[in-house]
Amino acid sequence: MAEQFMNEKLVVSVLGIGERVGSEIAMKRGDEDKYGVMVKREQIVEAIDKVMDGxxxxxxxxxxxxxxxxxxxxxxxxxxxxxxxxxxxxxxxxxxxxxx
Incomplete structure (x- = not known):
């Protein structure tokens, strides 16, 4: 999970083949209840739609x-x-x- 933000930079900014979803901070597995969900379902759907139509x-x-x-x-x-x-x-x- 630690490399997610680096992977995002690679796929979105360097390679130009992806779309940013919107998460701003890293979170340990199981901390969802403590901090809440950082990326909403709608953001994921929107990003997938952009990639599929791109x-x-x-x-x-x-x-x-x-x-x-x-x-x-x-x-x-x-x-x-x-x-x-x-x-x-x-x-x-x-x-x-x-x-x-």
């Missing part, structure tokens, strides 16, 4: 999907970064890991 967000999510697929392809940045890590682990362990 053509710009949908287009951005598709673009990010293409970028992610490219990054994990045989010549993509993630593949090229993970491959040396696997080779290093194989070297220090003396065992060949299975090919993906």
């Amino acid at each position: 053509e710009i967000m949908r287009k951005r999510a598709m673009e990010l999907g293409v970028l992610a697929n490219n990054a994990f392809g045989n010549s993509g940045s993630s593949y090229l970064n993970v491959k040396p890590l696997i080779q290093h682990i194989e070297h220090i362990s003396g065992k060949k890991l299975a090919e993906a």
Whole structure:
């Protein structure tokens, strides 16, 4: 639960594929009775409606999907970064890991 606000910043502000719901403070599980519900049902419905109707967000999510697929392809940045890590682990362990 601690990373919810960071996840919100990433999804809404950085990636541009989400909508802010409205919670302002973090709360421990079980403290709802003590402080009350911080996000109302109506706020959640409104945010979901905006995301589902958001053509710009949908287009951005598709673009990010293409970028992610490219990054994990045989010549993509993630593949090229993970491959040396696997080779290093194989070297220090003396065992060949299975090919993906």
